[in-house]
Amino acid sequence: MASPVAVIASLVFYSFIAASTVSVAANFYRDFDITWGEGRGQIVNNGQVLTLSLDKASGSGFQSKNEYLFGKIDMQLKLVPGNSAGTVTAYYLSSKGSTWDEIDFEFLGNLSGDPYILHTNVFSQGKGNREQQFYLWFDPTADFHTYSILWNPQRIIFSVDGTPIREFKNMESKGVPFPKDQPMRIYSSLWNADDWATRGGLVKTDWTQAPFTASYRNFNADACIWSGGLSSCPSSSPPSSTSNNAWLSQELDSSNQERLQWVQKNYMIYNYCADTKRFPQGLPTECNAA
Secondary structure (H helix, E strand, O other), rough: OOOOHHHHHHHHHHHHHHHHHHOOOOOHHHHHEEEEEEEEOEEEEHHHHEEEOOOOOOOEEEEEEEEEEEEEEEEEEOOOOOOOOEEEEEEOOOEEOOHHHHHHHEOOOOOOOOOOOEEEEEEEOOEEEEEEEEEOOOOOOOOEEEEEEEEOEEEEEEEOOOOOEEEEOOOHHOOOOOOOOOOEEEEEEEEEOOOOOOOOOOOOOHHHOOOEEEEEEEEEEEEEEOOOOOEEEOOOOOOOOOOHHHHHHHHOOOHHHHHHHHHHHHHHEEEEHHHHOOOOOOHHHHHHHO
């Protein structure tokens, strides 16, 4: 087991590499539609940057033009700076209907100087209640950082700057539904949630600080696009480490397992699998599975 100093040095290194790497510029005009907010969502810099704003009248949001059924989704975000208490920036995958699937990142704002809370959740067949929450090891408002969702038939991995923070495995064999049959779009929104977002709703949004703005860039999707009932990924050939679809069978190696454990030990502030008071009849099945 590496020392905490070595692991945090690795985290800083990977964060630097992830934030510094220049990828093919995303085109938000091509990939997304701003769906609400009456002008508060804007695409700028020739389609390379998207911003969402919130004021007392309204927030704003966007969604992907494509639907996906499995993929590795990356987006760089720079969150609302300063006193962001009461605001929520949500970035997630979701299907439609009463038995929807959903994979969530939500960033809960806080008073100036207090850390953001990164809230994660997984819904399958309309059932969620799988929250894990984290602090981050950097200021997410000072610069852009990469937030990634790896979703394949075996697992879902949430990562920040290439560092895994959460894994949700497919445990259908133990009766736990897993998102694998419903294509999902990417959604994001910036909205007022001061009835619950900061200290359980005790801290309200300070509208004198409005407008609040979050920024997005460098979207990338190595993913199976779902259109007309068909997937863009070939089903005849299995994924391999040399193919463009290696993520379809990707799992955490020993180094990433160690980094995941370190983050969960040092930065996780809530885990539904440890909340016995919430589940007096017993923890959910996936919490007890190996």
